[in-house]
Amino acid sequence: MNWNQPSKADQQQYPPRQIFEAGLRHHHIANTAYPINHNWTMKPYRVRRQDFETVTAAAWADIQEMGLYVHIPFCQTRCNFCEYTVINPADNARSEDGYFDLLLQEMAQYQNLLDTRKTLTGFDIGGGTPALAKTENIARIIEAARAAFEFEPGMQISIETTPLIAAHEPEKIAAFRGMGIERISMGVQVTQLSLAKKLGRQYKGFEGLREAVYNIRAAGFQKFNIDLMYGFAGQSVADWRDSVEKGIELEADYITLYRMRYKGTGLQAQANRVSKEVVAEMAATANQLLHQAGYVAPPGKNTYSRLPGDVGTSDYLTNRVVKGTPYLGLGLGAQSLSHNTLAYNRGAGPKSITPYEKEVRANRLPIQDLYNMALPVSMAKFISVSFYFGEINRTYFERKFGSTLESQFPAEVEFVLAEGLMKYRGDCLSLTSHGAKVYNGVIALFYAPAVKLHLLQRPVDLSERMPAQLQRELRRSFEIKLAA
Numbered sequence: 001m002n003w004n005q006p007s008k009a010d011q012q013q014y015p016p017r018q019i020f021e022a023g024l025r026h027h028h029i030a031n032t033a034y035p036i037n038h039n040w041t042m043k044p045y046r047v048r049r050q051d052f053e054t055v056t057a058a059a060w061a062d063i064q065e066m067g068l069y070v071h072i073p074f075c076q077t078r079c080n081f082c083e084y085t086v087i088n089p090a091d092n093a094r095s096e097d098g099y100f101d102l103l104l105q106e107m108a109q110y111q112n113l114l115d116t117r118k119t120l121t122g123f124d125i126g127g128g129t130p131a132l133a134k135t136e137n138i139a140r141i142i143e144a145a146r147a148a149f150e151f152e153p154g155m156q157i158s159i160e161t162t163p164l165i166a167a168h169e170p171e172k173i174a175a176f177r178g179m180g181i182e183r184i185s186m187g188v189q190v191t192q193l194s195l196a197k198k199l200g201r202q203y204k205g206f207e208g209l210r211e212a213v214y215n216i217r218a219a220g221f222q223k224f225n226i227d228l229m230y231g232f233a234g235q236s237v238a239d240w241r242d243s244v245e246k247g248i249e250l251e252a253d254y255i256t257l258y259r260m261r262y263k264g265t266g267l268q269a270q271a272n273r274v275s276k277e278v279v280a281e282m283a284a285t286a287n288q289l290l291h292q293a294g295y296v297a298p299p300g301k302n303t304y305s306r307l308p309g310d311v312g313t314s315d316y317l318t319n320r321v322v323k324g325t326p327y328l329g330l331g332l333g334a335q336s337l338s339h340n341t342l343a344y345n346r347g348a349g350p351k352s353i354t355p356y357e358k359e360v361r362a363n364r365l366p367i368q369d370l371y372n373m374a375l376p377v378s379m380a381k382f383i384s385v386s387f388y389f390g391e392i393n394r395t396y397f398e399r400k401f402g403s404t405l406e407s408q409f410p411a412e413v414e415f416v417l418a419e420g421l422m423k424y425r426g427d428c429l430s431l432t433s434h435g436a437k438v439y440n441g442v443i444a445l446f447y448a449p450a451v452k453l454h455l456l457q458r459p460v461d462l463s464e465r466m467p468a469q470l471q472r473e474l475r476r477s478f479e480i481k482l483a484a
Helices: 016-025 047-058 089-114 135-148 163-168 171-177 193-199 206-218 235-251 266-274 276-292 315-323 355-360 376-388 394-400 410-419 433-437 439-444 447-459 468-483
Strands: 065-072 119-127 159-162 181-189 225-229 255-258 303-305 327-330 333-339 341-345 366-373 391-393 420-424 427-429
Touching: 016 439, 016 447, 047 119, 047 341, 047 366, 065 135, 065 181, 065 193, 065 315, 065 355, 089 135, 089 327, 089 355, 119 135, 119 315, 135 171, 159 163, 159 327, 159 391, 163 171, 163 206, 171 181, 181 206, 181 315, 181 447, 206 225, 206 327, 225 333, 235 255, 255 276, 276 433, 303 366, 315 394, 327 341, 376 391, 391 394, 410 420, 427 433, 439 447
Parallel strands: 065 119, 065 327, 119 159, 159 181, 181 225, 225 255
Antiparallel strands: 255 303, 327 333, 333 341, 341 366, 391 427, 420 427
16 A cells, blocks of 8 residues: 655654543544544645646555445535535526536546546435435436446445425435435434524424425335434423434434534534533433334444344445445545545535536546545544444454554553443444443544644633533543542
8 A cells, every 4th residue: 555654743652541531622523524633634645736636546546446425515505503515505506507517527537537447335425415406417427427337236325305305396206216226314403493493404394304204205215314413502402302202203214313513614603502411411312212212323323223234324334434445525525535545625615616617627636635645644534434333343444454453553442441431342343332422532542643632732612621520420430440
């Protein structure tokens, strides 16, 4: 593997307990969204613009299996909590057809550059709200992907919708199923009308959700997920319990829970109104209700499934999380990851198609930033994503990096085992119930050293301070373990 030379900052080592505590202090940013503060932590690995195509071609040359993500940046309204790349909804209609033309052109650019038919092991169409697009445009993307790549037998395509679209456009939902899409995810988020309105959601009440579910099932979807969100300012534990209970009533196959991530959103200033104690109570409440209703997930995993043997996530995400499968992201602000490179497309910052369009029409890869990663950075990226499932697959880690997890992170593994934060479960090092409650500290242990240093040096914002009661509980927990 053509790893870059680690920067000086990425050659350092830090005591696990210090990093664990730093992750807890900065619990609003220590999560699966990695890397952190990339302008500094990733700067040594930045590739010069004139070398984008050469480095990209080399990075993907030996990769045979990959995931594909296509980003559709259109929404009916822009929710206040959204951290993703979405353009001004007023521009949707005039931009849609031209944007899909650009997606097809970008796909063709990669097809020519890679000069081989890679095998897709997962294919997600996300956003934004991809279901807002015309069905013929979604069909164009799928047809182009079938022409450019080999589809692994049994590989499933997944798409996202809103309750409003699913309820009012049943023919569109049926068309998606008819073109070979087998999994659909619907963003419910919250079930309180007043809270939904504050968040900018177009929520029409529980009967609207029932109608949406009816149309999804009538279309033939047997792999159906709903998203719920918690950790909002003004959202009580009772509100959250109501959302989870109503989500269970919808009888989706999977329910995915997302804690609100404030950084970079329109609600960032409200973060200091959300107690981590309340967030922890919300997570525990949902876990109890879902398990009682037959939805299963190990500690730390945010997708619960009621289908035996089915982990609940799309093939695209499952392979990313478990195996570290490389993925190609197409579209505005999309992210791509090979074994040793990480790339971000243009347009994420300004939330505008213009910079992306300019590059594609000039027949250049529409990359904003490209990094040729060092080994510690690539391992950190792999492990951070693994925490979507609350565990690190040690077998696939060794296959990908040529060494064991324990040899690369000896002090960190010893720490999580000694403190009861993680345990061995089959091929995996998995979060315990205790570890899941403090996962922000656990995940930070496996970050690259430069990011660890950033967490250690970063001032604690008021919005990130941990409640004193939780600090006392954690301290008491560790004292008991040490005494034992």
